[in-house]
Amino acid sequence: MRLPTAKPASPATRALEVVPPSGPTAWLTTFTAGAMTFLCVFALALSLASGRLATRWSEALAKTATIRLSxxxxxxxxxxxxxxxxxxxxxxxxxxxxxxxxxxxxxxxxxxxxxxxxxxxxxxxxxxxxxxxxxxxxxxxxxxxxxxxxGAILDDHTRWRRPLAEAASRIRLLGVLSIALIGATMAAMITLAARAALATNSEEIRVLRLVGAKDSYIARAFVRRFTLRTLGGAAFGAAAGLLGVAALPAADAAGGFLTGLGFTGWDWLWPLALPPLAAILAFLATRRAAFQKLRELT
Amino acid sequence: MITFENVAYSYGGGELLSDVSLKLAPGSFHFLTGPSGAGKSTFLKLAYAELRPTSGRVTLFDNDVTKLSRDDIARTRRRIGIVHQDCKFLDHMTLAANMALPFTVSDRESDHKDMEDLLSWVGLQHLADALPPQLSGGERQRAALARAVIVDPDIILADEPTGNVDWEMSLRILTLLVELNKMGKTILVATHDLNLIRQAKAQIQARVLRIAKHRVQLAGADL
Structure with a gap:
């Protein structure tokens, strides 16, 4: 006879076990996290590149002027x-x-x-x-x-510089806004998925409450699951995004402002921070959703 | 153990229970009877804090139910064993794992020997590895009873525990409940099966509570 004590398991693992294995929709969370992180890598590249561009234009053009003599x-x-x-x-x-x-x-x-x-x-x-x-x-x-x-005209380039620098920082703002929207969308989707999972398992949750499980115990199982799924998906999405950015044609001096989309130096660390950030986001979103949903059930 | 003071409970429409005052003393054995829809399940739900009274006071282990937080309720339920007519299990876990659930959710280890004893007490030792959907009605009832008593609760609340099983199995479940009562547990069984109550009265001193006209009264010897 095999009894539960025969296989030692950590409380966290056992908390995972009390929630039934999820059906075919489980990968949707992973997919969403992956796709969103992939998009986020590009939004990030856009913001960083336009930030660099704005600085470069401001600096390079600000230091020189031309006197034209006709x-x-x-x-x-x-x-x-x-x-x-x-x-x-x-x-x-x-x-x-x-x-x-x-x-x-x-x-x-x-x-x-x-x-x-x-x-x-x-x-x-x-x-x-x-x-x-x-x-x-x-x-x-x-x-x-x-x-x-x-006949001399001093052109200190402000006429050119200002709209270009403004456009670049506007693009950067759009990039940052996109990142925020992508994050919010991911949180919303994970919340919906977690709520759906909680609703699907409401019978199991009732059983767990009946035998004296605290909300935190039940939430732990769901939170862990969704956090891990998101982490996995986001890691994949970030890797794919990085490959995509790395595969872009290298920036050269002439077309610099078109092909300059990418990361330089320490900027490469930003996309690497995305999977942990996504996991933290998933953790918070699922936790909030779980406690909200659990309060609805007795 | 459980005290009701002028308790009333009403659903959206009308009052289901009103002016209920009673006390379940430690070690007592009570039956709760009454027609279907009279409020037997509601009464039990009030007794394990699934529902809160609309007026009056329900006290569990000297704690006012309305003042308990959700975590307090969880802790209180570890001292109450609950058996339902349609007992719910986690269908993806084995019977043994299901029975150990009250331990699992409180992050405690279940004792291997206790578990084996309990399984053989309810006659299910050969089904430890079975999944709940594979069990018959009677086996599920006994498994639910085993799960309810595994953490050694002070009170056992059973809602129609013999509702889905034949007479022979009903007697077997009754015997298990009587044994628990003899071990000092407080028992409250909701049932509409008067034969079961007569059978129990022959074995132990059981009191019968009857729900009629929204009130819970102690029934006389008229059964």
Whole structure:
């Protein structure tokens, strides 16, 4: 005769045993957790990448400015000299550089195609200015240039920078919002699944209450089960998501802002934190659902 | 052990029980009888805190039921053995595991020897490994009784324990209940089987409570 005492089991394992093995719907929780974590990895990648992008654009563009000089041909050299002289005496400028014709041609090539006789076009002169720390007074420099070289326009890139940086941080906000929604959805689905499981097993729960089981004992069995299922699903989803992100084409300088979706350095640790976070979420959601449902049963 | 003081219980519609006052003394044997739907099960549910009285006071082991938390109720039920007419088990666990359930849920170990003794006392030692759905009605009743007494409760509440079994099995269950009473347990059996009550009265001193017109009265010798 085999008696329960014949096989020693920890109280937690025995608590698992008192709930009947769940039917074919059990894998749905695992699947949901997996799918949600998979999506979460991408939302995370999006947020981190756009965060990086916003910083990069702000920093890179903030440090340089361009002075563009369009003047009648005979005035060009005079005004160029005037600009260079002005820059040399303006505090807050780390360096400045006159971009020569060859480089200008190279810069324009992507827009006009090679072989265009741009020598015949009135191409403005470009001077790159790198700001120092503390930076120069932009308005002051503009006024000085207007006086000394009327054809010069100082472009400090704020016009470009601001909308781009704003767009990037907006995308990051969307990413964070997506992560929050994914988390909330996962909690909602697990709650529903746990409630369904509790409802299906209401007869068993009645028996357990009748023989003197506390709510915490009954809840333990369900909570453990759902937490483990979620952990398993989330681990799988995170792994799949990471593979997906790793398989994205590598970011290069030219297309950086499109293909930059991914993780760099320590960012790779974030997706690894997702399965434990999902498990904690499942633990809390199931526990709450279990105690709520148990109070409905006597 | 269990005290009712001016207890009333009403469902949404009308009053099912009213003005019930009685006391179950330790070691007593009571029958509760009355027509179907008179409130026998409700009375028992009040006695094991499944239901709370709509008015009056039910006291279990000197504790007012309305003041018990859910955990207190769980702890109280470990001192009360409950047997139902349609006894429920956990169908995916063996009979032996089901009988050990009151121990399992309180994180205690059941004693191997006690278990074997109990199984042979109810004559089910050969079915220890069987699953509950494989048992007959009489076997289920005896298994439920064994599960109810395994933690050595002070009180045994049985709701129609012989409702689904033949006369011979009824007598066997009655004998088990009588033996428990002789061991000092307080017993309350709800039944509409008057023959069973007569049979019991021949063996022990049993009192009969009758539910009539929403009230619980002590019946005389008119059975």
């Amino acid at each position: 003047a009648p041909e005979e005035q060009v050299q005079i005004q160029t000299d005037a600009i260079l002289a002005a820059l040399a005496t303006t505090p807050g400028i780390a360096s400045y550089r006159l971009i020569d014709e060859a480089e200008t041609t190279r810069l324009l090539e992507p827009w006009f195609g090679p072989g265009l006789p741009i020598e015949d076009l009135p191409i403005p002169r470009l001077i790159e200015v790198v700001e120092a720390d503390p930076p120069y007074d932009s308005d002051g420099l503009k006024q000085r240039l207007t006086a000394e070289a009327p």
